[in-house]
Amino acid sequence: MTERDGIFSGDDPFEIAQRWLDEAGESEVNDPNAMALSTVDADGLPNVRMVLLKAIEPDGFVxxxxxxxxxxQELEANARAAIVLHWKSLRRQVRVRGSVTRVGGAQADEYFASRSLxxxxxxxxxxxxxxxxxxxxLMADVAKVTAKYGINPPRPAHWGGFKLSPVEIEFWAxxxxxxxxxxVWRREGAENTWEITRLHP
Known part of the structure; x- marks a missing residue:
């Protein structure tokens, strides 16, 4: 086992990531949960944009x-992705790669209901x-939706979550x-044990 201590200590990479995110919440001015999400289109051309991480679960990032x-659409066509969370105030980042599945049903309903009207x-x-x-x-469309649903709009079928289940998580400081x-923590799949390797800078 690779020797780790301090901010890298722990036997669960999801717990380490959550700990770092919690620390970032104390120091980042805006959106400590902002992350870059990378996908590929039908031609294999990469695409990246900023999204907000809403949960770190025991098996993935939502x-x-x-x-x-x-x-x-890109995730539906190719259910693999990569994310990076970078916290300038902490001088740290977490990089994650893996497969993606939809998060819907009651979990997505609950999160949707928690958002502002x-x-x-x-x-x-x-x-x-x-x-x-x-x-x-666009504002006209919003007005129509407001008139139709009022103050308790339901989650639309076209909106929901994705969970990235990692095969690789890298912690950088x-x-x-x-x-x-x-x-870097690597594994072949969720049922496999993590292998941890220290990398050159």
């Missing part, structure tokens, strides 16, 4: 989106990633003279 968006109405009205004639047209500390 975020929510419009299933009809570019990322939603305006965010819920916007999620229903938006045809994310599709061409938009004007902002005025800044080091003096750019001699950074890096530990």
């Amino acid at each position: 975020f929510y989106t419009n299933y009809g968006s570019a990322k939603g 305006k965010s819920r109405l916007g999620a229903i009205a938006s045809r994310q990633s599709q061409p938009l004639e004007s902002r005025t047209a 800044d080091g003096a003279f750019r001699l950074h500390d890096r530990f």
